[in-house]
Amino acid sequence: MAKIKNVTPEKITNTNMILKQYPRAKDLSLILCHCCGLLNSSKVNKTDAHKNQILRCVRCHSVLHERKPGSLNRT
Numbered sequence: 001m002a003k004i005k006n007v008t009p010e011k012i013t014n015t016n017m018i019l020k021q022y023p024r025a026k027d028l029s030l031i032l033c034h035c036c037g038l039l040n041s042s043k044v045n046k047t048d049a050h051k052n053q054i055l056r057c058v059r060c061h062s063v064l065h066e067r068k069p070g071s072l073n074r075t
Contacts, residue, residue: 025039026067029041029042029043030042031064031066033059033062033064035057035060036057036059036060038058038059038060040055040057042055042064
């Protein structure tokens, strides 16, 4: 069995500590349907006619909504 060596702060470099930044669904304008689970695009033309348009799922036509900012921090 291999012996595990202790890791000291001197042995940790910045290259070892780089965290990968994967894109979030919000960054890609994607919304998951809570009813059927389909991933929908939330890109809407920002014209006055479509400003208050309700987003619906392509498959089941349920109303889609984005998460509130910081909602996970409040739970």
